[in-house]
Amino acid sequence: MKKAIAGMISFSLAFSVLAGCASNGSGTQADGDKGSGSAGSEKPELRQLGFQRNFDPNSDPVAKFLEEQTGYKVKYETLPLENPDDKLNLLMANKEPYDIIKLSGSQYNRLAAQGALEPLDELLEQYGQTIKEVNPPELFENAKVDGKIYGIPEKHPRAFVGSSLAVRQDLLDELGMKVPETIDEFYELLKAIKEKKGIVPFSGFESIIPEISGAFGVVTPWEVQDGKLIHRLDHPGMKEYLEFMNKLYNEGLIDPEWPVNKSATVQQKFTTGKAGVITYGWGIAPAVTEALKKNMPEAKITQIPALKGKDGQTGNWLQGGGVSWYIAIPKSSKHKEDAMKYMNMKVQPDLFKSLSIGEENVHHKKDDSGKLFPILPKFNDDRGNADWFMTSTDSTAYEELWLLRVRKDQVLYEAFEEIQKQGPISRKDPTVLAPPLPVVGNNMQKLTKLESDYIIKVIAGAESLDGFDHFVSQWKSQGGEEVIRELSGWYDQSK
Secondary structure: OOOOOOOOOOOOOOOOOOOOEOOOOOOOHHHHHHOOOOOOOOOOOEEEEEOOOOOOHHHOHHHHHHHHHHOOOEEEEEOOOOOHHHHHHHHHHOOOOOOEEEEOHHHHHHHHHOOOEOOOHHHHHHHOHHHHHHOOHHHHHHOEEOOEEOOEEEEOOOOEEOEEEEEEHHHHHHHOOOOOOEHHHHHHHHHHHHHHHOOEEEEOOOOOOHHHHHHHOOOOOEEEEOOEEEEHHHOHHHHHHHHHHHHHHHOOOOOOOHHHOOHHHHHHHHHOOOEEEEEEEHHHHHHHHHHHHHHOOOOOEEEEOOOEOHHHOOOEEEEOOOEEEEEEOEOOOOOHHHHHHHHHHOEEHHHHHHHHHOOEOOOEEEOOOOOEEEOOOHHHHHHOOHHHHOOOOOHHHHHHHOHHHHOOOHHHHHHHHHHHOOHHHEEOOOOOOOOOOHHHHHHHHHHHHHHHHHHHHHHOOOOOHHHHHHHHHHHHHHHHHHHHHHHHHHHHHHO
């Protein structure tokens, strides 16, 4: 049993999880007709508060679909796009009678610590059996705060590799070079681009590029060495990675504007022929491909997967697979039993699938291989915001159903599939299933920014690598040591 009261900010991604159907695991709507416990009583109207998104959930087709399928009328509200935490705190302080709220890890931690959330153990036992069945037990264990569950953990749909590097194939052909596989070959490619083409060899903006840092053994924010959890700043390969990146910068092989670049700037440089290689991910593939086709119709993007270092060392980051959200019932709720019944109905298999991807041959179809593809624009119109309404998932089923969302764009899908080929050499952050922990939640965002800012300065030569050990000591003194201690304690207990 673990103590847990804080929230790690999870890679939130760009793709969330969705929900499903009926009560108490029976698969029948009749089980949900008991209202707040009295047989035959009319179901009460529920209030649900969700994360910020620029749409009206009450007029979305999913709202009508869920009402028809569950018999529950729900009034939906969203947090504001600006200062959502301030608004949430105010609503909870005023004891607004919401019945369901969807929270980030840090929000969950804070409200659980303040005593604003209803313990869910008994409600899950009585009315949430299907929710318990379709989610791994370790997720509920990691959602405990002082031994009690205050939120239903919503698992991210699946682990995936998020990135690679990208180069134009015509550029490789012109230079007479192949796709680099090692750090040394990558270096030679950048030199050739600079000397023979006179453009920026390599553009990006990130501090850690796993396709490169993996060649030095550094892939995820947290690593395990000799059975011990360490932060990547303590990994011996971090210094080697920084030395290599700084070398590229000093030799003019990296974009001099790296410290001030944004993603859109990098894409523009690549698609107008001003940069030869860029950091790349499947999420930006459609935009980059479209712009490149407009400017250079014959050009084709070729991916450069994770590079090998000495002794063949390589790796990429297998992202996702942790907890995206926590679904809670506030103490101020007037309909706690009905809230749990409603959420349990939504994860019955048939309703879950229909909520997630709609109706076959209306919202989606199967190809000859049996893979599901969306029918556009109907899928986007009726299920584009379905993730917002979800209050749990059938975590196993949704691993495959989620892929349909990647297939909404052929370029996106092809880039995704190509990047996933790095799966066998990629690895997860060992803390991906860590519970909300107080010290982590209070410090990690600040520490991550501190680390990123320093690394960018080292890459660009604004900070000398001679001061690396001093920076690590500073980082630890500003909360890093406590975070390491807290996460290590969790990791040691979870082994």
